[in-house]
Structures are given as structure tokens and as C-alpha cells.
Amino acid sequence: MITIDPTAMSERDNYKFLTGTIIPRPIAIVSSISNEGVVNIAPFSYFTIVSANPPMIAVSVQRKNRKKKDTSQNILDSREFVVHVTDESNIEDANQTAAELPPSVSELEVSSFQLTESETVRVPGIVPAKVRMECTLAKAIPLGGQVADDASCDLIIGNVTRYHIDESIYENGQIDAEGLRPVSRLAGNHYMKLGEQFILERPK
DSSP, X not given: OOOOXXXXXXXXXHXXXXXXXSOOEXXXXXXXXXXXXXXXXXXXXXXXXXXXXXXXXXXXXXXXXXXXXXXXXXXXXXXXXXXXXXXTTXXXXXXXXXXXXXXXXXXXXXXXXEEEOOSSSSSOEEESXXXXXXXXXXXXXXXXXXXXXXOSEEEEEEEEEEEEEOGGGEETTEEOHHHHOXXXXXXXXXXXXXXXXXXXXXXX
């Protein structure tokens, strides 16, 4: 085994190690809205479930040069956002929304995403997406620095207030993974489609 002290590695090397080993990662496409009414859309692969009771999900939004990204700032201001699952039908557009644009420009201008009205939040959802979740902000935690202004990321935890699911992939309360056709992130420019599945019974 090779043993490495992460404090002896650069930030970039830590990033490459973590994103190359913690794989595959589901990708959240997050829509948010600025105080000026600009809809922001961005993909994030630091994304997971927090709780089922109540339903809560988390997205870690990395800062650039210690400055909050538009997604974080919008969510902190409005306390609302919508999370969409990335699948084969929207991965190309999701990738386009990763472009660095000024806060005054919506990613709608660089993608073919269309807006759809939400039920419980002011932030619109986007189509196409087979699953989307309307969320209100439960907690935003700046991490990675000694003080909030010096943080390297913002951990956004949301309460899910509404699910929207394509009827073609939902039956008896379960999601059909093969019908969802999710796309996950590997390292660098590499992504992965759903692969071979197998079953393991959990011990009693």
C-alpha cells in the first residue's frame, strides 16, 4: 500500500485523488434564482441523500478563490432551489451549464433546457429531467476554512418539499433504474452510464 499525507499534497492533487476514487458519483443539476430574477443552472457531483425522515438531500458547492458560486449565493438569498437527476437525456445540456458565466447571464442561453413551473417554491424546474425535487434550504454550512469567509465550499442541505417523477419510470413506489438511465461522474472528463446490476441480501 502507498501511504500519503493529504496535507503534503496540493489542493489540485487532493481533488484528483478524491474524484478518482470516490466513484461513480450521481450528478445533481441544480436550478436557483437570483435576487434579480436570473435563473441559474449548474451541475454538481458532490451530491447525496441526508435523511428520509424528513426527506433531505445535500449538495456541496465548491468555491472559487474563496468566493461563493452563483448557486450558493442564490440559495442563501432565496432559501429555495430545485434538484434534477442527471440522465442520458440531459447530460449534454448539463455539461454545457458548467460553463463559467457572469451572474447576470442564465445558463438557459447556453443549453436547450426549458423551464417548468414549481409547486412549492418560486424557483422553476427544468426539462428534460425524469426526476426533480423542489427544496427549501434547511442549512448552509461553510466548510474548509477557519471562518465562513475563508471557506472552500458551501454544504447546502435542503428539505425536499415536492417530488416530480416521469410516470414511465415509477411503479409501486419504486424507481426503475434502467428506465431512469442515470449518468454518473468519474474523474476528469469521464462519465458513466448505468452498468451491470446484482443483488446482495442484507444480513438480519
